[in-house]
Amino acid sequence: MGRVLLIALALVACSSAPDAAPGTEAATTPTDPHGELACAACHQGERAELGRAAVPRAACAASGCHEDGGPVEVELATARFRHRNHARNGDIEASCAGCHTHASGEEPLVASVDACAVCHLSEVAGAEAQDCRLCHTEPSHVQLTSQGVPVPHSSLPWIETGCVRCHYDVAEPPVEVSTARCAACHEDLQALTRAGIGEDLHPAHLGNTCTACHEAGTHRVRAMSSAVDLVCADCHRREHGIDVGTEHEVSATCGACHRDSHAAQQSLLLGILPGDPREAAPSTKFLAGLTCRSCHIEVMRGGIEPIRGQARSCQGCHRDEYAVVLDWWIRGLDQRLDIAGRYVDRARRDVTRPDSARALVERASAYIGLVREAGGQHNLELSDQVFRQSLDLALQAYRAAGQTAPVPPHLGTEPHAGLCSYCHYRLDEPWNYDRMSEALHQDILEQTRNR
DSSP states (O other), X not given: OOOOSOOOOOOOOSTTOTTSOXXXXXXXXXXXXXXXXXXXXXXXXXXXXXXXXXXXXXXXXXXXXXXXXXXXXXXXXXXXXXXXXXXXXXXXXXXXXXXXXXXXXXXOOEEOSTTHHHXXXXXXXXXXXXXXXXXXXXXXXXXXXXXXXXXXGGGOGGGGGOGGGTSOEXXXXXXXXXXXXXXXXXXXXXXXXXXXXXXXXXXXXXXXXXXXXXXXXXXXXXXXXXXXXXXXXXXXXXXXXXXXXXXXXXXXXXXXXXXXXXXXXXXXHHTOOXXXXXXXXXXHXXXXXXXXXXHBOOOOSTTTSOOOBOGGGGGGTSOGGGGGHHHHHHHHHHHHHHHHHHHHHHHHHHOOOOHHHHHHHHHHHHHHHHHHHHOGGGXXXXXXXXXXXXXXXXXXXXXXXXXXXXXXXXXXXXXXTTSHHHHOOOSSSOOOGGGSOXXXXXXXXXXXXXX
């Protein structure tokens, strides 16, 4: 982990009974297995008379205590790891007291996660998903986006591209220690500084909790992708007669009433269908790193109207010819939404029982409703799948009801990135290749061959 410029340690022990002789008080919490022990049974060393003694490993492994070193493996917070002889071969030897601590003599001994990131700095600072998943193996402790959309982390295919695709700003814990924290134990800070410059002071402080010197709880997500954590002020400049974001914390304030605003767009972009347990199918644009702000760019509207998606934003990443593709997408989506929606609506009228058949129709209707509300351009590929799957669900419903199903409508060619159907998505217009330059199509063919 590298050398720490200056570390001094203070673990205030057994301070709850100041009238007793130092080092002889016993913790009184009945639920703490260590509650019957005298403080001096664990806290030993030259500063015992001040109630600040360290807890050496030998004290924990004493006869009748944790002679075997404790359990082989443990599970703490979201991580399961080898516990016995933890980090004995690392750059810095970890003592039992480094992680197991108590705030005062009255508090029970607990295993703290505050110091984990200090030692595991290289993993915490990593940008690869496998780094995060060393601890966050199944991050089910985070279940919803800011708009309340469920995020099943265990089935996210973009985990392989890196957790930082969503959690793009993760704080790294600082390893430097302020000399101000040394004053809890050491009186002559100048002498301590002179003696400690350039020295690794960990060996001199074994048996003390890491967070007595190092700042606790610094490993956290500081910012999320704007596609996952929506901030009202990113798109709205003025709402309800208030200048958004200038007088108060707007996200917290607006969220009380507008919790579900744009939840459908989030769900479709992330590829999460309502009531569907299958693996999420996020938009290829999202996987490529685009966020809401990539397409929703500001246009001069007097600073009052919300920022909306603009076809011209496509030109920021693509050739100028792509500015017309968004219109083609929207036209093709509207056509298919109308065709599939009418077929599903007919099934809702025709299929009234049994309940299993009705459930199929309702599921198809929910899929169609999601695309209608969210705008299929947020995930073209999944939206097209939704149309086709909705027709199939309606067919299954007719069969389950023992009824003859109407002939399902034709939805045209599926859009596939790199193929003509990806851009030319409209149903009622011929593919006029003269609308685009030959160089454009050559570029697309070359990109497709290189995949």
